[in-house]
Amino acid sequence: MLDFAEQPHKRKNLLTGDHILVSPHRSKRPWQGQVEDLAPDNRPQYDPKCYLCPGNVRADGTQNPDYKDSFVFVNDFSALLEETSVEQFNEENLLIAESERGICKVISFSPRHDLTLPQMDLPAIKAVVDLWQKEFQELAAKEWIKYIQIFENKGSIMGCSNPHPHGQIWAESSLPVEIEKETTQQRAYFKQHGRTLLQDYVAIELKKDERIIIDNEHFVALVPFWAAWPYETMIISKRPVPSVLAFTEVEKEDFARTLRELTIRYDNIFKTSFPYSAGMHQSPVNSGEHPEWHWHMHFYPPLLRSATVKKFMVGYEMLATPQRDITPEQAANTLKQQSTIHYKG
Amino acid sequence: MLDFAEQPHKRKNLLTGDHILVSPHRSKRPWQGQVEDLAPDNRPQYDPKCYLCPGNVRADGTQNPDYKDSFVFVNDFSALLEETSVEQFNEENLLIAESERGICKVISFSPRHDLTLPQMDLPAIKAVVDLWQKEFQELAAKEWIKYIQIFENKGSIMGCSNPHPHGQIWAESSLPVEIEKETTQQRAYFKQHGRTLLQDYVAIELKKDERIIIDNEHFVALVPFWAAWPYETMIISKRPVPSVLAFTEVEKEDFARTLRELTIRYDNIFKTSFPYSAGMHQSPVNSGEHPEWHWHMHFYPPLLRSATVKKFMVGYEMLATPQRDITPEQAANTLKQQSTIHYKG
Ligand SMILES: O=P(O)(O)O[C@H]1O[C@H](CO)[C@@H](O)[C@H](O)[C@H]1O
Ligand SMILES: O=P(O)(O)O[C@H]1O[C@H](CO)[C@@H](O)[C@H](O)[C@H]1O
Numbered sequence: 001m002l003d004f005a006e007q008p009h010k011r012k013n014l015l016t017g018d019h020i021l022v023s024p025h026r027s028k029r030p031w032q033g034q035v036e037d038l039a040p041d042n043r044p045q046y047d048p049k050c051y052l053c054p055g056n057v058r059a060d061g062t063q064n065p066d067y068k069d070s071f072v073f074v075n076d077f078s079a080l081l082e083e084t085s086v087e088q089f090n091e092e093n094l095l096i097a098e099s100e101r102g103i104c105k106v107i108s109f110s111p112r113h114d115l116t117l118p119q120m121d122l123p124a125i126k127a128v129v130d131l132w133q134k135e136f137q138e139l140a141a142k143e144w145i146k147y148i149q150i151f152e153n154k155g156s157i158m159g160c161s162n163p164h165p166h167g168q169i170w171a172e173s174s175l176p177v178e179i180e181k182e183t184t185q186q187r188a189y190f191k192q193h194g195r196t197l198l199q200d201y202v203a204i205e206l207k208k209d210e211r212i213i214i215d216n217e218h219f220v221a222l223v224p225f226w227a228a229w230p231y232e233t234m235i236i237s238k239r240p241v242p243s244v245l246a247f248t249e250v251e252k253e254d255f256a257r258t259l260r261e262l263t264i265r266y267d268n269i270f271k272t273s274f275p276y277s278a279g280m281h282q283s284p285v286n287s288g289e290h291p292e293w294h295w296h297m298h299f300y301p302p303l304l305r306s307a308t309v310k311k312f313m314v315g316y317e318m319l320a321t322p323q324r325d326i327t328p329e330q331a332a333n334t335l336k337q338q339s340t341i342h343y344k345g
Numbered sequence: 346m347l348d349f350a351e352q353p354h355k356r357k358n359l360l361t362g363d364h365i366l367v368s369p370h371r372s373k374r375p376w377q378g379q380v381e382d383l384a385p386d387n388r389p390q391y392d393p394k395c396y397l398c399p400g401n402v403r404a405d406g407t408q409n410p411d412y413k414d415s416f417v418f419v420n421d422f423s424a425l426l427e428e429t430s431v432e433q434f435n436e437e438n439l440l441i442a443e444s445e446r447g448i449c450k451v452i453s454f455s456p457r458h459d460l461t462l463p464q465m466d467l468p469a470i471k472a473v474v475d476l477w478q479k480e481f482q483e484l485a486a487k488e489w490i491k492y493i494q495i496f497e498n499k500g501s502i503m504g505c506s507n508p509h510p511h512g513q514i515w516a517e518s519s520l521p522v523e524i525e526k527e528t529t530q531q532r533a534y535f536k537q538h539g540r541t542l543l544q545d546y547v548a549i550e551l552k553k554d555e556r557i558i559i560d561n562e563h564f565v566a567l568v569p570f571w572a573a574w575p576y577e578t579m580i581i582s583k584r585p586v587p588s589v590l591a592f593t594e595v596e597k598e599d600f601a602r603t604l605r606e607l608t609i610r611y612d613n614i615f616k617t618s619f620p621y622s623a624g625m626h627q628s629p630v631n632s633g634e635h636p637e638w639h640w641h642m643h644f645y646p647p648l649l650r651s652a653t654v655k656k657f658m659v660g661y662e663m664l665a666t667p668q669r670d671i672t673p674e675q676a677a678n679t680l681k682q683q684s685t686i687h688y689k690g
Contacts (some may be wrong), residue, residue: 001432002432002442002443002444007429007432008445009442009445010444010519011440011441012442014441018522022442023425032506033504033505034504034506072462073440077371077373079366079368079661080368081353085352087352090588091553092464094545094546094570096356096359097347097349097355097570099347099352099353099354100353101353101585126521132594149665151661152660153657153660156378157379159657159659159660161376161378162377168432170665175365175667176362176665179665189450201439204440211675225442254522257480277661277664279529279664281664300663300664312498314503314504315496315622316424316496316513319523319622320494320522320523320524322522323424338591338638
């Protein structure tokens with residue numbers, strides 16, 4: 001028998017087809033490396049210098065409206081531009097490039113500068129979910145857009161340059177690398193079984209109940225069997241829907257509830273505003289039917305040992321295979337033991 | 346014409362088959378995010394508390410010899426273990442795992458606690474190359490080992506917990522994810538052309554001379570066309586050899602020279618000890634012929650704007666596609682303009 005908690009082993013990521021390495025005995029190693037600074041955690045409700053606060057003026061001179069729940073605008077420093085001509089570049093099949101069109105948006109989750117998702121109430125989070133759905137619909141209406149990436153970078157350790165609660169949406173003219181991989185894997189499974197990969201995966205996880213953190217009517221939150229980051233999780237819809245567009249009112253409420261509970265549990269682990277990059281993976285748009293695609297959301301949080309000691313995905317991880325120390329089962333246990341009331345009360 | 350310096354575009358990584366996104370206009374964005382602490386840069390030649398300094402006692406009670414150039418030992422906190430039984434785990438093809446055997450070693454590059462590779466003289470670096478070759482040979486002699494990853498994490502920002510100049514070697518019983526990908530890509534090319542992919546790639550790069558940093562008799566150092574990290578580079582042997590094992594005396598000297606010059610140029614960019622993860626990619630061992638495999642070494646440095654502002658590979662990058670701001674050509678130019686004499690003299 002393979003002993004997950006003692007033996008070094010590899011696990012297969014069903015969504016990408018790649019492997020990860022688990023070294024459970026390694027968490028005993030003492031840490032003498034870099035310790036992060038804790039960002040100050042006493043922000044005002046309104047910051048006159050913040051480009052996301054209501055009424056403030058942004059870099060390009062635009063004034064933010066006096067918004068009441070969430071607010072969306074095109075990123076003043078977009079990585080992708082809508083006005084880009086379609087160009088190809090190929091020299092001897094060795095230097096291969098092509099232009100990429102896109103739209104980058106910023107979503108402020110709340111007018112309150114001092115909050116984060118887990119500190120917002122349910123109706124406020126539900127308003128963010130509504131806006132995500134609306135944005136997805138509007139962007140998907142543009143024929144040239146093939147994929148819409150909705151995500152959040154939270155915490156300065158994740159390169160987030162403004163603590164005001166916000167996320168981003170990047171919509172673009174071709175499929176990102178991770179979406180290509182997940183499409184291939186899900187398509188192969190659907191073709192063979194006539195069910196989505198995540199339908200069957202959720203079923204076996206619910207049966208085993210070793211990595212489930214939240215299980216409500218329409219969603220589960222779990223530590224995937226193949227998690228690479230210490231406290232990596234996924235939210236998966238129980239209904240196999242291709243995108244956020246398909247969520248009903250009741251599902252949107254349940255999703256908001258799941259988001260709130262998961263992020264509260266995260267914050268409670270180290271009694272800190274838990275940093276992460278999180279984002280939905282969903283079906284490509286304007287490119288035929290995708291019955292294989294099953295909506296889900298990934299959370300990639302960097303912390304390992306404490307609020308200030310993170311996992312470094314470097315060296316062996318960059319050159320060879322992502323590697324983790326604590327097992328996914330240990331991480332799930334820790335998350336399950338947390339209170340569903342935020343430590344700040 | 347695709348304008349690399351102005352238009353957002355994707356480039357294809359020939360070695361992995363994946364793409365990266367270039368957003369050249371984006372470097373104009375102001376930075377308000379996390380700034381790293383600079384590690385103190387005045388280390389003593391000998392540190393009585395360092396587990397790599399000659400004569401010191403390590404965590405497990407072993408005493409380091411009084412070594413004169415480089416020194417290798419099995420990692421006291423190895424992520425892979427030699428004594429691990431071979432086990433498989435598979436539940437309904439949804440939860441898939443198997444045990445992984447391996448050996449993790451640490452190589453001290455120098456008895457001097459205060460040096461780094463670019464500050465060592467040529468004979469000392471050549472001694473490290475000799476040891477890498479010897480280690481590769483010894484590890485490859487074990488039938489069960491299929492791949493040997495030689496690498497270095499440099500700098501606390503890269504999770505390196507000891508500033509004493511050192512690298513690591515992880516040898517294991519199956520192929521890492523990145524090596525699987527590079528094998529697939531190189532094999533397909535070799536099958537079609539009867540030459541290695543990197544042979545032809547180096548030829549076109551030398552012809553164009555837009556991304557070449559160093560070009561000596563046996564090696565080139567360049568910013569790959571598909572570099573993801575701001576100052577990512579590769580050293581490639583001109584002769585298509587599968588591994589470090591094939592290097593002749595002259596090649597090893599030239600490799601040491603290339604290593605020294607490249608890392609000096611790195612340090613000179615921001616007048617700082619330039620952090621990176623670097624490592625050789627080479628042929629799997631004990632698994633048949635690999636005529637497609639062409640030895641090379643990757644450098645993945647995180648810095649973007651200064652000694653303290655790095656590129657964050659988060660959010661969109663983790664969920665979608667790696668993204669860069671400055672172009673590979675701009676990075677190559679900066680590296681080319683650096684002096685080959687270390688800024689510390
Ligand atoms: O082995 P070290 O230096 O203690 O640890 C460092 O390198 C390892 C191999 O790249 C990584 O797995 C660790 O996350 C990193 O902190
Ligand atoms: O867009 P921001 O928040 O300025 O920037 C942050 O998120 C982006 C998208 O994930 C990344 O490309 C940047 O490296 C990161 O610093």
